[in-house]
Amino acid sequence: MSVFVVLYFACLIIASCLAAFYEKRGPFILLFSLTLVSFILGIVGGTGALRFVAIAAAVLAFAAGVAFCFREFLVVLLPTKIGKELKTAPLTAAFGLFVIFTYAIAAIFAPWIAPYGESEVIASSFAPADENMLLGADQLGRDMFSRIIYGARNSVGLALAATIAAFFLGAAAGLLAATKGGWFDQFMGRFADVIMSIPSLIFALLMLSIFGPQVFVIIVAVAIIYAPRVFRLTRAVAGNVVVMDYIEAAKLRGEKDSYLIRREILPNSTAPLIAEFGLEFCFVFLLVAGLSFLGLGIQPPTADWGSMVRENATLISFGDITPLIPAAAIALLTVAVNFVVDWMLFRSSGLKE
Amino acid sequence: MVHDKSVLLEIKDLRIEGYTGEVWVPIIKGVDLTLHRGEVMGLIGESGAGKSTIGAAAMGYARDGTRIVEGSKIEFDGMELTTATEGERRALRGSRIAYVAQSAAASFNPAHKIIDQHTEAPLHYRIQKRMEAQEDAMDLYERLRLPNPKEIGFRYPHQVSGGQLQRAMTAMAMSCRPDLIIFDEPTTALDVTTQIEVLAAIRDIVDQFNTAAIYITHDLAVVAQMADTIKVLLKGEEVEQQPTEEMLDNPQEDYTKSLWAVRSFERPQKSRPEGETPLISVQDVDASYTGGDKVLDGVSFDIHKGMTVAVVGESGSGKSTTARVITGLLPPSNGQVLFQGEPLPPRYQDRTKDQLRQAQMIYQMADTALNPKVRISEIIGRPAQFYSGLSGTELKHRVDELLDLIELDPSKFYNRYPPELSGGQKQRIGIARALAAEPSFIICDEVTSALDQLVAEGILKLLDRLQNELDLAYMFITHDLATVRSIADEVVVMQHGKVVEQGPKDKMFTPPHHPYTDLLLSSVPEMDPNWLTTLLEERGVDNVGEAADV
Numbered sequence: 001m002s003v004f005v006v007l008y009f010a011c012l013i014i015a016s017c018l019a020a021f022y023e024k025r026g027p028f029i030l031l032f033s034l035t036l037v038s039f040i041l042g043i044v045g046g047t048g049a050l051r052f053v054a055i056a057a058a059v060l061a062f063a064a065g066v067a068f069c070f071r072e073f074l075v076v077l078l079p080t081k082i083g084k085e086l087k088t089a090p091l092t093a094a095f096g097l098f099v100i101f102t103y104a105i106a107a108i109f110a111p112w113i114a115p116y117g118e119s120e121v122i123a124s125s126f127a128p129a130d131e132n133m134l135l136g137a138d139q140l141g142r143d144m145f146s147r148i149i150y151g152a153r154n155s156v157g158l159a160l161a162a163t164i165a166a167f168f169l170g171a172a173a174g175l176l177a178a179t180k181g182g183w184f185d186q187f188m189g190r191f192a193d194v195i196m197s198i199p200s201l202i203f204a205l206l207m208l209s210i211f212g213p214q215v216f217v218i219i220v221a222v223a224i225i226y227a228p229r230v231f232r233l234t235r236a237v238a239g240n241v242v243v244m245d246y247i248e249a250a251k252l253r254g255e256k257d258s259y260l261i262r263r264e265i266l267p268n269s270t271a272p273l274i275a276e277f278g279l280e281f282c283f284v285f286l287l288v289a290g291l292s293f294l295g296l297g298i299q300p301p302t303a304d305w306g307s308m309v310r311e312n313a314t315l316i317s318f319g320d321i322t323p324l325i326p327a328a329a330i331a332l333l334t335v336a337v338n339f340v341v342d343w344m345l346f347r348s349s350g351l352k353e
Numbered sequence: 354m355v356h357d358k359s360v361l362l363e364i365k366d367l368r369i370e371g372y373t374g375e376v377w378v379p380i381i382k383g384v385d386l387t388l389h390r391g392e393v394m395g396l397i398g399e400s401g402a403g404k405s406t407i408g409a410a411a412m413g414y415a416r417d418g419t420r421i422v423e424g425s426k427i428e429f430d431g432m433e434l435t436t437a438t439e440g441e442r443r444a445l446r447g448s449r450i451a452y453v454a455q456s457a458a459a460s461f462n463p464a465h466k467i468i469d470q471h472t473e474a475p476l477h478y479r480i481q482k483r484m485e486a487q488e489d490a491m492d493l494y495e496r497l498r499l500p501n502p503k504e505i506g507f508r509y510p511h512q513v514s515g516g517q518l519q520r521a522m523t524a525m526a527m528s529c530r531p532d533l534i535i536f537d538e539p540t541t542a543l544d545v546t547t548q549i550e551v552l553a554a555i556r557d558i559v560d561q562f563n564t565a566a567i568y569i570t571h572d573l574a575v576v577a578q579m580a581d582t583i584k585v586l587l588k589g590e591e592v593e594q595q596p597t598e599e600m601l602d603n604p605q606e607d608y609t610k611s612l613w614a615v616r617s618f619e620r621p622q623k624s625r626p627e628g629e630t631p632l633i634s635v636q637d638v639d640a641s642y643t644g645g646d647k648v649l650d651g652v653s654f655d656i657h658k659g660m661t662v663a664v665v666g667e668s669g670s671g672k673s674t675t676a677r678v679i680t681g682l683l684p685p686s687n688g689q690v691l692f693q694g695e696p697l698p699p700r701y702q703d704r705t706k707d708q709l710r711q712a713q714m715i716y717q718m719a720d721t722a723l724n725p726k727v728r729i730s731e732i733i734g735r736p737a738q739f740y741s742g743l744s745g746t747e748l749k750h751r752v753d754e755l756l757d758l759i760e761l762d763p764s765k766f767y768n769r770y771p772p773e774l775s776g777g778q779k780q781r782i783g784i785a786r787a788l789a790a791e792p793s794f795i796i797c798d799e800v801t802s803a804l805d806q807l808v809a810e811g812i813l814k815l816l817d818r819l820q821n822e823l824d825l826a827y828m829f830i831t832h833d834l835a836t837v838r839s840i841a842d843e844v845v846v847m848q849h850g851k852v853v854e855q856g857p858k859d860k861m862f863t864p865p866h867h868p869y870t871d872l873l874l875s876s877v878p879e880m881d882p883n884w885l886t887t888l889l890e891e892r893g894v895d896n897v898g899e900a901a902d903v
Contacts, residue, residue, distance in 0.1 A: 244721045244722075244724075245716045245718065245721045245722040246721065246722055246723055246724040248682070248714075249714065249716070249722065249786070251701070252680055252681070252682070252701055252709060252713075252714065253709060253735075253736055253739060253740075253790070254701075254704075254706050254709045254739070255739070263724075263727065263731075263735075264724055264727070267724070267726035267727065268724065268725070268726050
């Protein structure tokens with residue numbers, strides 16, 4: 001029985017007792033069942049398993065702490081009206097915001113943060129981590145950490161540009177269709193159906209092999225693929241707004257479609273559209289990463305998370321986790337965005353009542 | 354039969370709080386209520402007075418986001434509901450306490466037959482077998498004078514009319530022979546003619562089974578017919594409580610007196626100027642929606658400058674469709690609309706900016722008529738900007754002027770959003786938006802029917818003042834004849850898309866009438882507590898339902 005094991009169980013039991021004393025039902029059940037499970041785990045897996053549990057709990061607690069501090073920080077910093085809203089945000093959403101914030105900082109200040117250049121060869125290929133290289137070198141001897149930082153700029157920037165383009169296309173078409181109605185609505189609807197019937201990856205591959213793998217082509221192709229989804233959502237949301245009496249009043253006033261869309265319909269459909277934006281961003285991001293992995297996305301030597309996974313894939317067979325780091329960066333961002341989106345969906349759906 | 358008159362429900366010092374997201378604010382501030390078996394108590398007050406909250410509390414229920422404060426006592430037939438378990442309370446609901454909601458159409462499940470929903474409670478509580486329960490349901494349908502009581506229960510909710518559905522819901526509430534029924538505005542959504550059948554049915558059945566009832570409404574005339582005692586509420590507090598007759602003859606508190614006085618507003622009637630071209634002339638208009646049956650059939654009437662024409666009729670009589678034809682939202686299939694003698698293009702898209710400006714609309718539901726995401730200053734300012742090209746300080750000045758005109762303080766309302774306003778204030782903003790266009794003609798589509806009586810009277814007075822100041826013509830669509838009486842100069846009665854009768858108000862309110870006008874007029878509840886009884890005797894009890902189906 002090591003000191004660690006004794007401390008481990010002492011901590012759990014004291015925490016359970018505290019929870020029981022303050023009549024916190026949920027935490028008590030969680031803590032005490034963890035204690036019971038730990039007995040079995042300790043017998044089966046030994047100290048190692050318990051240590052893993054402790055580390056996982058510590059990481060979770062650390063993330064929660066960071067999220068909490070970050071939320072309080074924002075509440076203090078931002079104007080009171082937004083601060084009040086943020087105070088009601090769950091910790092997951094605050095954590096998501098924190099991750100997005102970190103990525104944004106990394107992307108914007110990449111040249112200053114990264115210790116080496118994007119395509120600077122500084123070591124032998126697949127060199128292990130040392131005090132110069134935090135995460136070791138890639139297949140050409142470039143610093144992995146610097147490339148991850150630059151990758152945030154390229155991968156996230158590209159996905160963001162493509163999502164924004166998709167939203168411009170889709171939302172504009174959806175709003176117009178809902179406002180005009182009639183044959184225009186029908187035509188746009190069927191046109192969107194046609195695009196959606198083409199498998200997205202095949203469509204992207206086709207476009208890229210015809211026009212060549214340039215950044216502009218990727219953005220346009222991805223925007224065309226995702227615009228129909230945005231179109232359908234926008235049309236549905238705006239469809240509920242255009243039947244309102246205030247739209248009728250504006251029409252009878254003789255207002256043009258552009259005014260109707262801009263001032264009357266759009267302000268009433270932003271909440272679901274913003275939530276959808278976060279969701280679509282994740283899909284677009286994964287599609288772009290997938291294209292890069294297939295070698296048709298962002299071209300070397302530009303750093304990009306998707307292609308970095310592919311380039312270092314051979315290392316997996318040697319039990320090295322280096323190729324998983326860019327993959328983890330992708331996963332963490334999508335999870336973070338989804339946390340924030342969930343919160344926004346919750347707010348816009350009015351479930352809080 | 355000697356009825357048991359013991360105390361059934363005793364509420365003492367009821368306090369309920371609602372959660373605003375930060376703090377708990379009191380909604381009900383210490384209300385006492387004692388109800389005996391077989392007694393009907395009317396709860397009246399404006400919206401927000403806490404009527405429905407008290408009604409729900411009588412079942413031991415507090416809505417989400419509200420809580421019953423400790424120390425309140427709700428004793429139902431010897432059982433304390435505030436300390437009872439949820440299971441015990443649930444066992445009471447439906448079997449011993451029943452609830453009839455405002456909208457039967459929204460309360461019935463459209464996917465099941467009426468009788469199946471009716472028998473659900475007795476079967477659940479094992480009071481009756483299915484066949485017995487069905488026979489009992491038919492018996493209740495007959496007592497409530499529903500047509501074809503043997504067969505009507507096997508229809509789906511959408512296959513019967515609104516008034517019949519409301520009666521079916523009352524029957525459903527009676528299914529377990531509860532000791533107490535809570536009626537929450539059961540006739541507010543119905544036409545006057547339909548309202549009568551429901552009122553008569555409710556009164557009879559409550560009487561027959563010696564059921565106690567709490568009747569929640571904001572309509573004084575209705576409560577006068579139904580209740581033995583009346584309790585007046587204001588902002589979560591009791592104003593006064595008295596037996597009905599005394600309350601009507603001799604109200605003690607100022608607030609109660611002001612409620613009673615509401616229906617006295619009446620402005621002098623103007624008569625049509627001789628030989629002048631009418632401002633709006635609807636000529637022989639037929640209309641239908643997407644090629645269906647005719648919704649309007651040969652509708653003709655004139656509206657003169659500075660006058661108010663009230664268009665009355667039940668729902669579905671084509672009142673609002675007429676408004677849609679005039680505004681150009683629905684082009685007529687035949688006939689035309691003249692404005693100052695000139696024909697208006699049938700589609701609003703083809704009309705000039707000036708033609709659009711001249712005719713404005715005020716809507717029934719201020720909630721959907723004002724964009725919730727746009728500031729008051731822009732809602733009112735936009736028409737002024739759009740038609741008159743005002744901008745900058747000139748525009749701000751005009752908005753301030755309009756807010757003054759509708760008696761709202763510009764400094765307080767200029768930057769606010771519609772959801773922050775009360776119903777009456779929203780309706781005033783709707784009026785200001787119409788005025789901002791400087792029209793000569795305004796269509797008012799049921800503008801007061803969603804408002805409390807005191808607030809509605811304020812709106813009517815405002816409209817009347819504006820008419821005198823600005824020389825406006827109104828087309829006033831309503832099903833409330835009290836409103837017609839107070840504001841109209843001329844009346845157009847519509848039924849099934851046709852104009853049944855039209856003429857100056859004084860002529861329309863003195864006999865002889867067209868039979869349909871007569872039915873409408875006599876159906877308007879009066880404050881006299883014996884009004885319903887007298888009316889039913891006159892009409893002959895058995896044809897109440899048929900009369901309404903004419």
